[in-house]
Amino acid sequence: MSSSKSNKIVKLESSDNKTFEVEEAVAVQSETLKNMVDDGCANDTIPLPNVNGKILEMVLGWCKKHVDETVTGDELNKYEADFLDLDQADLYGLLMAANFLNVKGLLDRVLQRVADMIKGKKPEEIRRIFNIKNDFTPEEEEEIRLENAWAFD
Amino acid sequence: MKSKRMAHDSVHAALNSGDILCEILLRVPEKTLFRLILVSRKWLHLICSYSFRSSYYTRWRESSRLLGFLVCNFLYLGRPRDGFRRPHWEPALPFLSTCKEGDDLKFSGVLKQLGYFIDSSNGLLLCGRHPMTYYVWSPITKQPYQLPQPNQFYRTLCMAFIVEESHDNVICYKVIRAKCVCKPIEVNTVSIETFSSKTGAWKQSTLTYSTGFALCPRTVATVIRGVVYWFAVQKNVAIYDPNLGVRRLSLVKLPAGELTYDYEESVLGESSDGHLQYGQSSKLGIEIWVLEKEQGGNSSVYQNNKSRWNLRYKLNFRVMWKRNLTYADHSKETHILSFLPRNSESFFIRSGSNIFLYQIESKTLDVVRYHGRGSSISWDSSKVAPYFMPSWPRSSLCQDINSFT
Numbered sequence: 001m002s003s004s005k006s007n008k009i010v011k012l013e014s015s016d017n018k019t020f021e022v023e024e025a026v027a028v029q030s031e032t033l034k035n036m037v038d039d040g041c042a043n044d045t046i047p048l049p050n051v052n053g054k055i056l057e058m059v060l061g062w063c064k065k066h067v068d069e070t071v072t073g074d075e076l077n078k079y080e081a082d083f084l085d086l087d088q089a090d091l092y093g094l095l096m097a098a099n100f101l102n103v104k105g106l107l108d109r110v111l112q113r114v115a116d117m118i119k120g121k122k123p124e125e126i127r128r129i130f131n132i133k134n135d136f137t138p139e140e141e142e143e144i145r146l147e148n149a150w151a152f153d
Numbered sequence: 154m155k156s157k158r159m160a161h162d163s164v165h166a167a168l169n170s171g172d173i174l175c176e177i178l179l180r181v182p183e184k185t186l187f188r189l190i191l192v193s194r195k196w197l198h199l200i201c202s203y204s205f206r207s208s209y210y211t212r213w214r215e216s217s218r219l220l221g222f223l224v225c226n227f228l229y230l231g232r233p234r235d236g237f238r239r240p241h242w243e244p245a246l247p248f249l250s251t252c253k254e255g256d257d258l259k260f261s262g263v264l265k266q267l268g269y270f271i272d273s274s275n276g277l278l279l280c281g282r283h284p285m286t287y288y289v290w291s292p293i294t295k296q297p298y299q300l301p302q303p304n305q306f307y308r309t310l311c312m313a314f315i316v317e318e319s320h321d322n323v324i325c326y327k328v329i330r331a332k333c334v335c336k337p338i339e340v341n342t343v344s345i346e347t348f349s350s351k352t353g354a355w356k357q358s359t360l361t362y363s364t365g366f367a368l369c370p371r372t373v374a375t376v377i378r379g380v381v382y383w384f385a386v387q388k389n390v391a392i393y394d395p396n397l398g399v400r401r402l403s404l405v406k407l408p409a410g411e412l413t414y415d416y417e418e419s420v421l422g423e424s425s426d427g428h429l430q431y432g433q434s435s436k437l438g439i440e441i442w443v444l445e446k447e448q449g450g451n452s453s454v455y456q457n458n459k460s461r462w463n464l465r466y467k468l469n470f471r472v473m474w475k476r477n478l479t480y481a482d483h484s485k486e487t488h489i490l491s492f493l494p495r496n497s498e499s500f501f502i503r504s505g506s507n508i509f510l511y512q513i514e515s516k517t518l519d520v521v522r523y524h525g526r527g528s529s530i531s532w533d534s535s536k537v538a539p540y541f542m543p544s545w546p547r548s549s550l551c552q553d554i555n556s557f558t
């Protein structure tokens with residue numbers, strides 16, 4: 001049962017001081033962590049001040065699932081679909097974390113999820129969902145609509 | 154309450170990162186995306202930027218919308234001959250509008266100021282009166298710009314209109330006039346004059362080929378990514394790449410065709426995958442080929458015996474009308490009219506004064522309804538070309554968008 005894989009453990013600490021220990025193979029799903037490992041900076045606990053414990057646990061769960069060879073293709077698909085069934089706070093936290101940690105597959109999925117939420121919505125709805133301030137004057141808005149009338153039909 | 158604030162903070166964090174916002178919007182389909190310019194100034198500037206648009210087009214297909222059809226009657230070009238003079242009530246530039254935006258263009262009266270239609274590209278119009286008066290009209294400035302008078306006199310000529318948009322959203326263009334000769338066998342050069350919007354001046358040069366040839370008069374080139382494709386006599390296509398810096402032409406023989414051996418109409422266009430496509434129609438039907446480049450060669454250098462025409466589609470009119478009985482009118486001949494920009498999936502055909510869009514996959518015809526006196530157009534002696542406007546939002550609030558040289 002000896003494996004040629006390194007059994008090295010990577011230690012991570014979230015912004016709210018929770019520690020996580022994962023196998024190197026799991027950790028290097030994150031390009032950011034992989035670079036640290038390759039540069040020899042992963043020997044001590046790596047602090048992640050911009051990722052909280054809850055989100056970090058999710059990300060590591062994702063990474064673990066993708067390294068697990070016993071998981072079938074179908075199981076993985078279902079896992080990924082269920083994974084993104086989150087409330088907004090978690091979704092954006094996940095987005096920031098996946099971006100910072102550069103976990104490509106996860107980042108792509110989350111970006112697509114947010115894009116799907118935007119699809120079909122009007123500007124007013126978007127502003128409400130994302131809490132964005134409308135910084136156009138009514139005259140400016142009218143001008144933009146006129147200049148691009150074909151897009152607003 | 155704390156979780157709600159966290160949600161808002163996260164959202165702000167996520168969306169304030171320009172990279173993340175960009176990555177999200179790159180995944181949003183056009184129909185929604187274009188309206189998002191109204192969300193905020195940041196979203197407007199991002200979406201309207203050249204860099205975002207370029208990235209978007211690496212993932213999605215470029216789209217454009219049809220405004221209508223521009224008409225040029227060849228009989229009126231050149232000096233009046235055989236009594237062919239345009240009646241004063243007939244416009245020099247007839248326009249068959251297919252939508253409200255087209256109607257607005259027509260009613261603006263600008264088309265009356267431009268002379269005869271020559272070509273359109275990326276929404277810009279090239280018009281004028283041969284051999285000396287030329288105008289370029291831009292939908293952004295909505296003003297015609299008269300080119301300085303050319304220096305070379307060419308009694309008969311053909312043209313090319315190359316429009317490019319550079320990294321800072323500046324539109325620049327070139328207009329090429331090329332001399333057409335009557336005795337092709339004797340001459341292996343062609344004199345051309347190129348106007349560049351960057352220099353504001355005409356420059357003469359001479360293109361050569363290995364043997365005698367001549368370009369077909371009164372035609373306009375098809376331009377694909379800056380490479381110019383002209384019809385040449387004896388069923389050839391002449392290819393000129395101004396960016397190569399070499400003043401040489403390539404010549405490729407056009408395919409013969411079976412169904413359309415005795416073709417009456419022939420058109421060039423660009424396929425969905427960026428190749429030259431060629432279509433011809435006879436009384437029996439239409440055949441369409443695509444020019445496949447030789448492997449490994451310079452992208453625009455074609456060796457006649459190495460490049461291949463790939464027959465992509467064959468359409469039998471009898472079969473087509475049988476499938477589309479509602480529109481069939483056997484008293485009128487059917488012709489291929491034009492390709493669509495960067496599109497291999499459909500093309501325009503004409504039957505009498507009716508224009509249809511033929512969809513290759515579903516084999517169906519869609520009527521293209523237009524305003525305008527189609528019945529007064531001499532279809533057989535006119536070039537009727539679709540006028541497509543690139544679909545991407547623009548705003549005067551984004552200062553750089555208005556740059557136009």
